[in-house]
Structure formats: structure tokens, C-alpha cells
Amino acid sequence: MDFKHLHLAVADSIATVTMSRPPVNALSREIREELLHAFDDLSDRTDVRAIILAGSDRAFSAGADIKERAGLVAGPGDYRRLNRLVREVFYAVMDCPKPVIAVLSGPALGAGFALALSCDMIIADEATFCAMPEVDVGLAGGAKFLQRHFTPTMARRLLLTGRRISAAELYRLGVVDELRPANELMPAALELAAELAAKSPLAIQLIKDSFNLVENLTLRDGYRFEQDMTTKLGRTEDAQEAKRAFVEKRQPVFVGR
Template structure:
């Protein structure tokens, strides 16, 4: 992916690391927004990638929307609607990426940054990380619906109405983050989880993530029925048959993604 300018791509085994690099605070510029969407859409169709590690360079994960850039790009009728659509699709690209996304948050993830974190599958944070919705201080809203996937009713409203931030250790205590570690150990811990995912059947993790996305807003009855149907489909794949043979033969499975 040599055409990326504010995002770097690196493949390590079957794990693709995407690193946001838009100094000084990794604000979600139009360029970064479009590059994230493009990279994740490409990764969805790359057989060599089985898991994604999303992180960023510098001390701030993402300070939110690029307000200056947005003002420069919204000049005529239709520009604001186009901007809003582009931003939505960036978050959806993370959630709908066919490959599971592990996010490593080293610093503040605010507004749009929080929405990126909430759109990921597994969250790993450092003890310097924080999630927040500071838009109340500039007369805006942003990321509240995504934050509802992470926080309780009262905590979310306190964050949205006061600008309060929630730190890494509290995110771990609340069960929002899987790991809270030092900044130095953040990427190794996140990579360990991503590599574990990548060691599983790619067809199983791909269909598993898709199923989890679909049933999230379903009733218990409909959601479990859908899950049962998808289980039957997964069970017909070569990878499922290989996993069962390997289990019986007490050996490591060799997956082909079919």
C-alpha cells in the first residue's frame, strides 16, 4: 500500500498493522479518514491478512475531528453531507472489516478517536490512554452512539455533558479494555492477541466476526437462530473438517481459509 501518506501498513506473518501518522495529534483529517477506509476495504479481500492491529504514532491516539480541515472543505451545499458520510464510513470500515481488528490505544482517543476504538473488536490500552467526548466544549456532538457500545447510561452522559475522560486503568476495571499495560508493552500485548486470532481458521474468524456484527442488535431468539445457521455453514468448510481431524489426532491444524 505505497499510496498511503498518513497511514502506514506493515504485514507481520498474517497480522496487518495499520499505524495512523498525522502529526501532531492524529486528528481525523480527510486524508486519514479516506486512507483508513481504503486500507481496511483492501485488507478485507487480502487472503494473506487474518487479523488487523490498529494503532497510531506519537503520544495521542486520535484527538478527534480535524475542525480546521473540515472548515476548509465545507464551502458549498452538499459538502457537509458528504463529509458526514465519509466519516461514518470510516468507522463502519473498521467494524465491517472482514478481519478482526485489535486496537492498541497509547494515549487520548477523543470524539472520532473514541468511535474508532468502539468500532474495533478487541481493545488494548496503556495506562496513559483515555477515552473522552470533549465536543461539548466546542458546541458539537461526536461519537456518543459509538460510546454507547462501551459505557453505561450514566457514565456516557457524564462524559458527553461534562467532557470527562476515562483513563486506561478505569477502562480495564470496567471491562472495556482487555488489557491495560505500560506504553512500552502496549504493542507487544496487542500483537500477541492479534497473532492468536491469526492462528485460527481465517474462514471461521471471518464468519464469526460477521455473525457477531449481525446478531448484536437482534433479539435472543433471532440472534441465536442466526448463529446456529452460521455454525452449520462454518461446519461445512474444509477448515472446520481439518480442525476436527487435528483435534482427534492431537496435532496442530493446518488451515487453508476454505
């Protein structure tokens, strides 16, 4: 697929997906379709072991394209189809077997904030700020994404007021993993992605699957699931290589089997 609003680059087992829809990377139907296509492709590519998702033009994403929404013709099924596309983009990131690092600079608002929260890790610079302003533009949604990262009262505050929250506060709360100066942002993301890409892709996938699947399970059922995943992983070639490398005091070479 030829992308109109995305730049995709792959090097050293790391894919960098950059949203480029000036001025603020608003999420239109078209860019959402491109994101869905890109992450589905990257999920299956054997030459990719980690993914960076970033925004260009000094913004990660200002969220839903309100102008497009205002012009939407509410014919039969239109809103259902759009809503399906919106949620499937989030799922494509969450369900991707490769770890996804969100790199934030500037605003990440509404659906753009939810997109960042769908990633496995978040790195931001001091210019970053986030908000859920849906209450002010005739929309609603995002409670589930906020509940995964914030206390109940903070999630309510963000959704009910639409207030901005700074990168420094997000870092203090543990939502942002690293806070970096702007010139260090992408090098830090690439360093983290390289560290992830060096791990066994099977182990990475099983761990990510575990996080997604145990979220709504009881402690007993969730840990039982993780034990089953560990048993399956222990029978792979990568697991045997990891053990040999540990005993031989060398770096393991993983092949994804």
C-alpha cells in the same frame, strides 16, 4: 494507494496500520480516506488474518480535525459528503472480516475514541485517556458507539460533560481488554494478533459477522442466526480439519476454505 498519513506493514499474516499525522493524529478528510482505502484493501487480502490499528507520536487520535471543520465551505452537499466519509471509516473497521485490535497510547478523543470502539479488541497503556469532547467544540455524536460499551448513565456522563476517562478506569469497566506498560504494548498486541491469525479465517469472519448482526436482534432471532452460521461453518474444509486435529491431538492447519 500511496499513503501520506498511514504506515502499513504486513508480516506473518498480521497487518499493522499506524496513523501518522503529527502532532495528534487528528482525523482530517485525507486521513479518513486513507483509512477507508486501507481497510477495504486489507479486507480482501488473503495474506492478512489479523489487523492492528495504532497511532504514532504518543497519541492514538485526538479526533476530528477541528481546524479543517472550521474552514469547511458549506456548499451544497459538503456536510453530507463529509458525514458519509466519517461513518464509512467506522463501518470499514467494524465490517472488516479480519479481527482488528486497537492499540492505544495517549489520547483517544471524540471520533478517535469512536474509531477505537469500532475495533474488536482494545489494548492500552497507562498513558491512555479517552473522552468525547464534542459538546465543547460545537459538535455532537457518538452515543451509539458509547452505548455498545458503557452503561446508559456512563455514556450520558461522557457525552454531556466531555470529561476524560483514564485507561485504568476503562480497564476496570471492561472496555479496555488489556492494560500494559508502554514498552509491553505492541508486543502484547502482536501476541494477540498471532493467536487470532492462527484460527480459521472463516470461523473468525462468521463470529465477527454474528456479533455485528445479532446486536439489534431479539435473543431468539439472534441465536437462530448464529446456529445458521455454525451450520454453514461446519461444512467447510477448515471445520473438518479442526475436528481431525482435535482427534489426532495436533495443531490444525487452516486454509480458509
